[in-house]
Amino acid sequence: MESVGNLLLGFSVALTPGNLFWCFVGTFLGTVVGILPGLGPAATIAMLLPLTFKMDHTGAIIMLAGIYYGSKYGGSTTSILLNVPGESASVVTCLDGYQMARQGRAGPALGISAIASFVAGTVGVLGLMLVAPPLARFALRFGPPEYFALMALGLAMVVFLAGKSMIKGLLAMLVGLWLAGVGTDLFTAESRFTFGHMELLDGIDFVVVSIGIFAVAEVMINMESRGGTELFKIPKGLRNLMPTLQDLKDCRFAFLNGSIVGFLIGVLPGAGSTISSFLSYGVEKAFSRHPEKFGTGVIEGVAAPEGANNSDIGGSMVPLLTLGIPGSNTTAILLAALILWGFKPGPLLIQDNPGMFWGLVASMYIGNIMLLVLNLPLVPLFAQILRVPYFVLYPGILGISIVGVYSVSNSLFDVWLLGLFGLLGYAMRKLDFPAAPLVLGMVLGDGMERALRQSLMMSEGHLSILVSRPLSASMLILALLIVIMPMVNKVRSFKMKAVEQEV
Amino acid sequence: MKRIWPYLLIGLSAMALDVTRPSNAVAFEPTKPIEAVVHTGPGGGSDIFARAIAELMQKEKTISQRMHVVNKSGGGSAVAMAYLAEKKGDTHTIGFFTGVWVTNPLTTAEAKVTINDLTPIVRLVLEPAVVAVKADSPYKSMKDFIDGAKKNPGQLKQSGGSVTGRDNLVRLVTQKATGAKWVYVSFPSGGERIANLLGGHVQMMVIEPQEAGEHIRAGNMRVIAALTEKRLPSFPDVLTLKEQGIDVPVIPQARGILVPPGVPKDVVQYWEGVFDRFAKTAGWKQYLEQNQFEDAYLKGPALGKFIDDLTVQMREVLKEAGAKVVR
């Protein structure tokens, strides 16, 4: 089989001492970058570009890619320990991961995150190797109506993330959708809700909102009582620092779910890893035997999204391999690096440089193993962060939040927004408004509005385009079902109660 | 006492010579790394361009200091331009401008700085573009596409970037000149635009020749027109719009260098000199060829005129497009 031959070629390239070294450097840097909130792989890769000119190109791309998928391993660390999303794709991990930490299960959370990342990341690379060409052709069938349906499906997940009050969940989602709309309208270049501020022309950065609503608000909640609320039971003993066999069993489906959902979403150019982590969380909850427990510290709630944001990377390389189109922002920078080194972007890049490309793919296998070996032993070390006295931790978290936000675009304006969203997040906590729907609304709102308007542009205003195409129609029907199901269930249980009372 | 006079004379002559020495004999030389401001994020067009030039300048040793790229993205070019305006008089900062720096302030009220507030140094290249369709498309020339659009007004679709970008402006002037009508669908990323073309969701797009070249080599795309004054060397068989009977002005996509306001004259001259030398280097010529850029070196008053003309042209085209022109 062609793939085997390519893979052997790849390993022969990747297993040289030089490339192994660069792989290690990349994955290590990536883990560090992932742990730090705000600073993302894209910015790090850009910073390192000047240094790569003097390097061997294969080694350089191996290192840069290592930073990319390495960051997805580290991103969950602060999400779980401090409720500070390390990366936009790790926001979902905050939901259950942080709760697990509060119950003294920080170790298993961190551990399962690393393991899920490894499993899903490897599946992603496998998928890249085996099903790339037909999958890429299928992905081309995704036009604006299909993207809209996909986002609608994602928003239907709000139903799953709403928790107690549907009304409050919907309100939070609508506010999130509004936040996504702040900025310059792509289609007419009109500015919306910028209040005259130039800094808002590009919209509000998602990182700013998520760190404000999660991290800063969390610190404020803890400031309410002196000495903090009884937060963390420090895990004792090695057994408590790793996921148990039972945990691994519970996550069987999550591993599968995260790998597949992440990979498929990654293939679509323009659908980011944040969407894939949300969707796989929703899928996990949908198929779970105890959906109501999600949000309270369920381990599958950590495994699924963390896996998804890793296999996403394998997926985003698929359009790169087959069509020369980057599947995500960071992949676009990798492509830019290739251009700068003198390669020509496009579908034949791989054909012309098989050694480099397959070496890269093989190094991704190796890199995933390296990361697992790197991250698992670090789990007990990270869990010790919880031992730090709260009065050191609070200013520390606030400091990390500021650094994280400032590192996004070096703008003090963003830091002010951080303060604002911190207050909003606190108010939401006090008033029992769930944060997840707001975040979801913000992530999807942009893409959804854009996809709808693009679809209507294509059909000259006829909404029928959304249902006349099989792909989008089926996704929309699914979304509708997801929204109706709980209502149907409520009615049914209401009727059952009425029947019981009569008897 | 008598012996002092020769020395005094020598001393006085030396002083006289010193006074009469031309005052700009000590030319400006940068003493710390240069900041190169671009308006895109890492990986964007200007970013790649600036990094490539920084690297080339290192290699060809045209300047004595390193140049590092600073990304100031936001509001099109608004944030980058505001940043440069704030750096009034700074001698170690340059900006890489494109046509967006001219058009963006025309439509964006929040932008506080226009191109006239900054000091242009040189125009380096004109980026050509071509019109591309899917390889199995029935349109073999731009004329075919226009005919198709006339037969089915509003049915054919073009993918592109922002509505004030070149892609759409080309469409608008062509629609006006030919009476055809087709739809424009905006996609923020280049990848999505190409994906939608290859997936058959849109029928046509405007693309850079170098990128198109790769897709043609792979058999996915076909080029049906060149959006330039003369045919492109890499596509000798592709006719320009004018050659196909579509008489529209070529909307240029220029790239050049500018510096903040209030920079002293000798520093401006220094930068002009640097880019004079740079434009003659072999490395630069090779880069132009590889990327199929048009060498459009222009400086001084001619550059000023180009910018003014472009501003007037853009304002008109934008108004016709129905965009809200605020200045």
Add this chain to the structure above:
Amino acid sequence: MATHDNEEILTGICLGAFGAYVAFEAFELPYVSEYGPGPGFFPLWIGIGVTLLSLVLVFANFFAVAADESREHQSRLAIGRALVGWSGLILAISLLHWLGFGLSLALLTVFLILALERRPLWTALSVAFGLALGFHVIFVLALGLSLPSGPWGF
């Protein structure tokens, strides 16, 4: 006697006002453009949606029982503390431009430890110094990030 859940009702009213504002502003924007729904389309419906749901919220809680008084006093104190901490953060952010990150963080730390945690001055100062130093070493020196810097370069 039906009592109202004042908290919820107030929230509903505020949100309703916000929704009305959004809808109003969206009205100014073009509803349709040459290319389909205009920039005003989505925000208008979002504004309307928010206003409607807020009304539902208000009415649903019109007949709900409010939280009891003692708990309210307790929670008011707690909220007060949180807001004090938040104001400290805002103050630190406003100082970032003049004093730089290191000093602002140190001041914030001192403030939080002294005002909220009521620990001795010595603890506050040493933690502040340690944190500021740690941040500087990790983020500025090791990672090369650029943070707002004050008059002394950190």
